[in-house]
Amino acid sequence: MLLFDFFEMFWNQILIVDLNLKFMHKKKFEYKTVVLKPKVNFWTVEYDPNEMDKTLNQHGNEGWELVSVESREHMGTYLFHYTFKREL
Template sequence: MSKKFEYKTLEIRPTGTWKSKFDIVEIDKILNDFGQEGWELVSMEDKNFGYGTTECFYYTFKREV
């Protein structure tokens, strides 16, 4: 029997006046919470405007069902 997975994508956006701040402690908390629920991070991708400015990050997780 083959394994089956479900997937979840999380979007994290920067904050601050110039949208340039990421709270690393908060991101770690979110990632650890997902890990405690059985989610495994499989990819992370940034979305940017093309001028070196990151709009957000997408974290994709999977877990076996």
């Protein structure tokens, strides 16, 4: 029985240490929202996919991760709101 008690005590100590480490090292993030506006001509509204890719790649290279995209109507046209996050 002593051997079993020793292993039980040892295992409980490992769990306590593991739980303490998880609570001590919470990740922190910062967030950034970028609004992409279309090119508006007199008759047309155009979105440039190359410009969108350029913006996404620029932020990705800076360590930002895209977490959401939202399109919002503004004065008859739609704007894309990109939300990024990165770990501090």
